[in-house]
Amino acid sequence: MTETRKVAVVAGNRIPFARQDKTYRHASNSDMLTAALNGLVDRTGLGGQELGEVVAGAVLKHARDWNMVREVVLGSKLAPTTPAYDVQQACGTGLEAAILVGNKIALGQIDAGIAGGVDTASDAPIAVNDRLRNILLDLNRAKTFQDRLKVLARVRPKDVVPEIPRNAEPRTRKSMGDHAALTALEWGITREAQDELAYRSHINLAKAYDRGFQDDLLTPYLGLEKDQNLRPDTTLEKLAKLKTVYGKGETATMTAGNSTPLTDGASAVLLSTDEWAAEHGLRPLAYLTHSQTAAVDYVKGAEGLLMAPAYAVPKMLKRANLTLQDFDYYEIHEAFASQVLATLKAWEDPIFCKERLGLDAPLGEIDRDKLNVNGSSLAAGHPFAATGGRILAALAKQLDENGGGRGLISICAAGGQGVVAILEK
């Protein structure tokens, strides 16, 4: 096999993220992904060009969108000869899509591609329940009028109750927040620490907007120019007043303020080789150098639902021959403030690192001033599949601004999974 090629992150774009049932309530996944994609094509001057591939996905997807990304490409400013496919790995979708594109570039199979993700919590797919679905399918199979009547007679009032997608784990029937609340308790993550992290997320994202950092990372959409969830004027006092929403009684610590809200939005990231970028008048912002996925057995309670990144990162560090402290920036997706804090605490814990990770010494502390320096999901919101692209683009730009350095990305996902990566310049 030939030597692998460097994978550059060249540009990124997203639409501002909107809160559920607000500005984007009538926008479909395809609409939003098209907007994010066209914005990227415009900014990079790739209109009419054929790319190696476009890979993206959505977590909550309509059945009719079975070929969503290809359809989006056909409706976009890219050449219609650009292939595309859908992927889905829950909240890890966006980053996993970038890893897939990056791997093809590294292997020389393609020179450039776009990775992205989109999600809507507003325009959610509502399905008929399984019983009615079976009846309707039988109706379709019925040959005679009498047969059709017989099938229709099976319909009962309860059959018209639709199935609405729930943010819950199929195997435990607990919501992600309830799972996170258990992990928060297990690791003794306090309400104060969570509120502090949420506060910093809002302040950091607000600062990023103020200094124009977001200007070439966003395309306004439906009149929205900034993330709708951002509260630049929030204070620790305001956060402390919120009622808890997950967990029970006096041990509950998680509020709407330190948990991410349901959000709508889309993102896209352009990856290529150095040569391809130069040929197209573009330049690398940073390089995608390592990635890793891991999963944990949360079903039997052996590990917390959102703790997989704590396992993925040390595996990746070992392969990259790096320590946790060898980074200038840490982008840990804030599904819940408690998830970030529990992950950091686990890495500092000698027992966890020895018994669960099999390490001789703990990974250790990180410099908190390097964490989510431009805000993260608590402030921006978290349209599941779109988060990976948001983080990749922002970290690549931050590394470029910094004149180099190294950044760690960590994203937890439903089903007890974690996707992590390293960007370097």
Add this chain to the structure above:
Amino acid sequence: MTDRYQTFTRTPLGQTLVKNLGLPDPTPLPRWTEGSPVIDGPVVFGAIGETDAGKAIQALLRDIGASFSTATEGVASSEIRPKALVFDATGATSTADLTSLQRFFSPVIRQLAPAGRVIVVGRTPELAQSAEQQIAQRALEGFTRSLGKEVKRGATVNLVYVAPDAHEQLDSTLRFFLSTKSAYVDAQVVRIGTGPLVSNDPDQPLAGKTALVTGAARGIGAAIADTLARDGATVIGVDVPQNADALRTVISKIGGTELLLDVTAVDAPQRIAAHAVEHHGGLDIVVHNAGITRDKRLANMRTDAWDAVLDVNLRAPERITNHLLDSNALRDGGSIIGVASIAGIAGNNGQTNYATSKAGVIGLVQALAPKPMLTERQIRINAVAPGFIETEMTAKIPFTIREVGRRINSLQQGGLPIDVAETIAWFADPASAGVTGNVVRVCGQSLLGA
């Protein structure tokens, strides 16, 4: 968890029906409250000859201020209602001496007060000096177990075997069996060996000690935490994060520390040891109370139901115990207490997994108790085997099965979590230095596995 039937039997109508229909008539069992004397009535003491054990028993009776007599004839013909009958049978060297049992008990047994106590003290048969002595001593078990079924009105009968030269270790055990702390412990056999002599304040026997209780958030675990704290221990309450709130309620009342974790987690033993050492400098008492049921007949048993029960009930206590011993987090003179079950002794339909795990707990006690690793450090290991205990868990049992479970024991009622907790507190007491390798049932002499 009120026993409605028992409440009904206390009403005038209930009494009439019970008497005329021959229904079960469970006597309400008094439980120990702070400040109560060890025993609140006269004691009659009998013996086969003068022995060291006999002297130790009489010294204790004097010590606790009990009014006691050694003459049975006077009692039999008088209005005196003894609260306890204590018989020292350690002097029985052959089956000829067994005659004394009948001679002593027959005249007075009818006089025994409600919720009275019968304690027979014998010599550990396996340590007998002759075959004749061993036979005679072994015979005592049949006597106490039968008498347990004969005495009514909440009285209990227990047998305490004491090893040669271990008579000084009798105190904490006799205090336990004489008092209402042993209200639901009936027809049990306890073996006492030698050990260091520990004299502590019987009101605060666990003062200065740190106790770990798993599954402390509710039910029996909460009662154990309360009781050990009452006796002076600082409690580390362990439970899964799901029960955080209930655990906090228990611990905030008694002022210990909380540790939220799943005992089956790979690093649970390390975490427990680290917490104990960091917050309390170490541990003295470990109570493996956390337990679950996933009942199904074996033919329908799912792999995860089997594994979960074995993991929580048996493998976790085994792993945690081993780590606490290896790491020296458990201090010298410590006490390890397992929670078995009568299902682990008698077996139970639909509980192959549960009974396997609970019998395994008994195995854990028997395997570890004689190990030099424990004996050299005076670390003891025992287990309780609860029968039908009135908890949230048993409240969910269907009515008829619950009623049967409650009544098929000599005391004709269910036990309370406190009964299990008191037994554990007796095991935990440093003065019980000679008590190791025992499995004591807290079952009111259940017919199951008897």
